[in-house]
Amino acid sequence: MHRRIIVPSALAASLLLAIPASAADFTPGAPGIGDSYYPASGNGGYDVSHYDLRLTYQPATDLLEGTATILATARQNLSRFNLDLALRVSEVRVNGRPAAFATSGAHELEVTPAAPLEKNKAVSIVVRYAGKPSEVKIDGWSGWARTPDGGVAAQEPDSAVWWFPSNDHPLDKATFDVSVAVPDGTQAISNGVLQSQSSRLGWTRFNWRSNKPQATYLATLAVGKFDITTDRTANGLPVLNAYSKDLGDNDGAARASIERSAEVAEWLESVYGPYPFNALGGYVPNVTSGYALETQTRPFYSPRQFANGANVSVVVHELAHQWYGDSVSVADWKDIWINEGFARYSQWLWSEKEGEGSARELAAYVYASRAADDPFWTVKPGDPGPDDQFHAAVYDRGALALQALRAEIGDRDFFAVLKGWPQRFAYGNARVADFVRYAEQVSHKPLAGLFDTWLYQPSKPSAPVWASASAASAARGTGAGPVAPKSWKKIAATDSVHETGKPRAH
Template sequence: MVQAGRTPARRRGPAVVAALTCVAALGVGGCTRDDDGGFRPGAADAGDPYVPGHGNGGYDVSAYRLRVRYDPAADRLTGHATVTATATEALSRFNLDLVGLDVSRVSVAGAAAEHRRDGDELVVTPSRGLPRGAGFTVEVDYAGVPTAVKDGVLGNGGWLHTADGAIALGQPDSAATWFPVNDHPSDKATYQVEATVPDGLAAIGNGVPGKRSSADGWTTWRWTESSPMASYLTTLVIGDYRVTTGTHAGRPMVTAVAAGLPADGPAARSIARTGAIVDFLASRFGPYPFDAYGGIAIAEDRIRYALETQSRPVYGPGFFRAGRPDEAVVAHELAHQWFGDSVSVARWSDIWLNEGFATYAEWLWAEHTGGRTAQRAFELQYAATDWSKPSVDPGRAGLFGDAVYKRGALAVHALRRTVGDETFSRILRGWTAERKGGTATTADFVAYAERVAGRSLRLLFDAWLVGGIAPTLP
């Protein structure tokens, strides 16, 4: 992003063993619910203090299939969600995050399930207990007027009704405002989305485009993201857009520019550089990790940031007010496709792993195009940095602060200076390959860098990421 958790599995006691024996005899989901027999409610929180109430425990989602229909005139969304998951505990019930929308029906493994609302939580009680290790499918029918989520510390996100449609976007809040979800980056999943909107409007999402169909004045747009995706990286942009579909390096390239922006203006020219910038970044970070490319330029002034929505970043209009392309923001959001999207944070306190590398990519791109060198950017930023603010665990108020972005980038370049270009390249390319599609922490990255470098780097990272005084220049 650029601005203009789950509960540990319990040990298998006798009651859980009995439940698994029941599965063997009757098949998955074949045991009746018995809270005293080992089945327990899943946690209603992923346990991340940066986003209290987000995410849930007791299960791991592998796939979401969403069918939504949105009528901008009424600002009404209707949806059907199919969530495929595996129980990581013996569950008597579990939660899904869902903000504001009304639920009419829930089923688990094809059987009707009890459900109730508890604030922004949908509490689901299946007709039969879910033994640990059991795969299951949840289907939810829901509808209503979706809302934005306002958080004065972390910024606004969610579903924003616009003059010509809507935008679902935000970090860390967005997904739960338009579909039921385990809303924390520690639980990534694949997505299939069908979005039906009035004829003449676009509905642009993540991943590979599917076949469009129209009937009775409505058009259905289809999108598939087959690589695991954190929920906050989902997007759905609905409205009057000029959509261009082509290919790059044998993969779909879909870009969209709001009709209210000039067809040949700075926003359009900026996202037109997507292919060239991705190719350069791939030479530094390793192969591009997804099946599609693209970008979306919006004209909504309430969005004062750009976000690395997976495979197709969304850019707010503020980056292009100067009347010229802004390739730095495109380089930043595309770098996130490796750092943040493919390799995601397991907890929000480690967000520098996303933003530090993306900021460093801006320095690399500027150098590549004849601008300031990465070394000079490092020197200037070093002199301007407030070392009292840490990059790791910056606090909720510092989640999108300079310590995360700029001090994080300083740490990346300090690593490069310390281990040398060849080893630095092996660390970056190996990290993105080994962790592709997964999650990681700062400790994971430090351990990996030490393994590749063949030396201890703990003091280096401590000094550059969390130390309270300016480190010695390497």
Template sequence: MLRRRALRTAVAACAATAVLATPALAGTGGAGAPGVGDPYYPEAGNGGYDVSHYDIRLRYQPENDLLRGTTTIVAEPTQDLSSFNLDFALRIRSVRVNGAPARVERQGATEVTVTPKRKLREGSLATFVVSYADKPSTVEVNGKTPWKRTENGAVAVGQPLISEWWFPGSDHPSDKASFDISVAVPHGTEVLSNGRMTARTRQGDWTRWHWRMPSPSATYLAFLAIGQYDVHSKQGAFEQPMITAYADGLGDLKGPAEASLERTPEILEFLSGIVGPYPFETQGGVVPAEGLGFALENQTRPVYSQNFFRIGSNTSVVTHELAHQWFGDSVAVADWSSIWLNEGFASYAEWLWAEHQGNGTAQELFDHYYSSYPAESPFWQVTPGDPGKEDLFHASVYNRGAMTLHALRNRIGDAKMLRTVRTWFERNRGGNATVSDFVEHAERVSGQRLDGFFDKWLFSKGKPRVGSETGVSRTAAARPADAPEPKAVEQLNHTHELLARMHNHG
């Protein structure tokens, strides 16, 4: 059948892209490739080596936005390398490779070519030490900068690009690494980052904050929030350390923000009961007072714009970002065209949480969204399985993405759906995956041929019709346009409106 052949072709193309995007396989000559071949961001990441660890040591002065840093990258060459690339936008002072000075050439706004004195051998242990100094908020690429300077600090949070503005490396989700992040700031200023705070030391008028994230992370999920924060440390879910922080200046939004983030342990326990064990060692969240208009699932510690709490507490967005710890962080995309694996699952988690809280069942929410978008709506013209670079954060990726999962649940049944989700996480925990991987996994677990189903929901423009093939029940099509909305809809719409504002810095 034509649709089946079309989907199989798309699946094969995605699989080929995933192979090209694997750092261990990228590049075969003496020079490492300047990118991993991502279909949306071809120069993101770098070929020829695989990073295992970043040691980032910074000194930041909020008064003038001056950032001085030395980042040590521990990597393994995946081929003999006469030169290699780094993704970085700031001004470099020097680079040493295995202790020896190296030649540096900037090839573009974020591409840096490094030529070491001696060739790097495949499979060897290599270290790249990069020293730099710049004012990140003044460095623009395509007219944008994800580093946001605030009244008393800065926020380094962004997707798909952010690391170029505070540490050099291989900036693609397919090249995960562990992190040590150490930042010195004037005494009295707080620094929040990923993982566990291992130390806080006083150095004259400066205080150095040390953070460690041992579980490998994509580079865009590493973050910094610097400024005046009220920091809370306590025991969270699963007897893990939990750190939450609320910026000074939140005013009357601090209460609803606290009422939302402090429920993190409860929400993590709920999600782990569905998907499986929480994949990391720490938990928490941060709410800056400025510089951020969205939320992001930074690994172990999401960051939320204060705007999410303008209509009161918002556990919907907390659920969304915490669900990403499984879907997007632990199981990361192999390339950016597979963004549905992140946003579809996180959005559907909101529906399940709403049902758990008695604010409308997942079926009621599906019926509401299905009937809310008429067949001629532009909403149905964006395909979540491959939305395109310009629509990476389109409402369709979130809402149609969640609808796809509920329709799959209707198609294969609750028991097989639960098994599909749990085994998907078990199989891919700590790794990377594509949409085609999930299609094949769902077929394997359910014992059904589902490529036609996924073709209609993820890869075809237009509104899927009612029927058992699509998982759309007649209740969805028959729902009157003026029917009462489930209680959760207002918060869900508010949340997704802000999430869709994610800036594309490519």
């Protein structure tokens, strides 16, 4: 006689989960996360939740030594996984046990744990490494800048591979603890809040914490001799700004701009909602480059951004990114418009607020200034391609798309979209298509055609009412041709704001 045993479905599921996976069920994680422009960026098979970086840096020799502890979760049964790092590795441990490792490509660190990693299980990874970041070139390009008194990591679309191992793509954001020991008399600047600092045997250690998810390219490190100012915003947010002690003639203009960061952030809150992070500020190291970058909570500014005097507009641009680009990050680098179009339009809104030219006047000027046969119009802000990722069209035509949206749905819905979007996707990732859908939901209007015209067609759109000859002439106060609004010179001075070097097709 045979007895039939019925197992409840919940118990059956748990029994299935308890069955060990066979070796055949474990496969390597992908060596790239699947980005359209940079297929080798990031990695598949796991998600990082936290980076703990304990570093020592010697400015005199550019020697960086580090131990990175990475907390992650396996998203598949993993036999092997990759990290992104271009420095020399001496040891890797996974879940406390020594792991085999090898390198491949420009920055791939292939890790084979002693035991395979089961899907949805927590993973701890420890990597010991060292090297001179300035000597590391990938396709002739470096994400590490040497300065007379130290070094700086602040680049886009990536800089992490020059100073810590990571899943190097905005899709995998994490919290950070960054602890850096440098010779006494030298400072180490990073993201977030300075938790503590202490000195011992000629070295000072600085401990920084970013407690909200942060993309790896937004992590920054600057070592040098800085003059540091601190303050608090009206609502108690800590503000820390740092200026290299050898900025020369640019020092005053840099301070006159960056010391207004708290004021700018408070105004941006009225446009985009509550500031999303635990700290605020900016830093200006003595680098020769000319760009600025929205490194999370503490934007990087090149001294050359202030070569012609104070420029609060660049501060507006980088702080606007804290909402558009940092809290809400791209899901794919082709979606760069949801970073740059909005940061540029924020500059136009600041101009409007300051009475130096309304966003409509600036849009009319930009539209009228570019002839129909200007190659500017062939770049598609919604998918510009890796070679044009930071083209002027992504910024200015991208901002024109927002002015077109504002005219189409009206100020009430437009500003509801601008404020609601960073809340809807806070600390996550999004695509251009997500923004289009969100704007349609808020405005109750079909907008796909409008966005297709302004973001994806390789030609100059027909003149809308706000950019017609009469409207543009009225905005300029003359019919004799385009005359720039008062704020334009300062806005245009930020055109190279993110030209960090030729993006690498990797």
